[in-house]
Amino acid sequence: MSSLMNVSKNGDHKNTGLSHRGWSNWIDDLFNVDTFPTVLSNNFNTGISLPKVNIRETKDDYFVDMAVPGMKKEDFNIDLDNDVLSISSEKKVENENTEDSFTRKEFGYASFRRTFTLPDSIEDSKIKAKYEDGILSIQLPKREEAKQKPARTIKIS
Template sequence: MSNLVNVPKNGGLANTNSNRNFPTWSNWLDDIFNRDLPSVLTSNFNTGITLPKVNIKETADAFVVEMAVPGLKKSDFHIDLDNQVLSISAEIKDENEQKEENYIRREFGYSSFKRIFTLPESVNNDKIDASYKEGILSILLPKKEEAKQKPARTIKIS
């Protein structure tokens, strides 16, 4: 593949590629990073668990992070906060062994995930709370007093 450089009379440079059918490096990289990863790469081969989906909503007093992760126990989760970075992870190991007359069947599985979020400065780190109920992990991120939305009010003219 050869690149020819033409110098037009106006003094600018124009890059002429003799093989216009081949994508450029930047187009190729854009194609890779802008398409969704196949489910084979984002799921666990043993259980089919994918990266949990997250809803984040903002109220006047707090941010609420809700993550759908059914089938886990509270003890499976690890929630850490370090320099305004919130990380939520879980690791599940499963081992089953069945013995019957002439054979032994042993299966094991492993699945894990980790989601990381950068928190805004307006979050009061000392009052973060988490709960897990009916397959939904909820994390309450209360706002600092100065960041809370104040109710609308009418100002009288003096």
């Protein structure tokens, strides 16, 4: 961390390009994201990750399949607002380990939100979702007029 500052043995500090008006300001600057963005972004987990999604189409439906292992169906929020499908989750985990002379607490936070604009051809009142084996699958049924019709032969009169 050569971009911090040099402190001599007598406690005086030499400014290395940062504005420091005293010890408390130096501490404030130490945790300033603008001053040290690489330190914060490389060493702290932001808790944000986007699950991988596959979108597939069959004759009658579209499917949005999302890989989210280790979660429960209660962890998800699925909303539809003006033809925008939103899938989100927010999970907080806290662990506490107490031994004779100390207590250690660890906590984690993870969240994501994915949104998809749906085509007009979706029958939104019939959308279904299920979570099984780490895969969240959302079935988006097509309207009757949007379903592919089977090929047929037309006779000439």
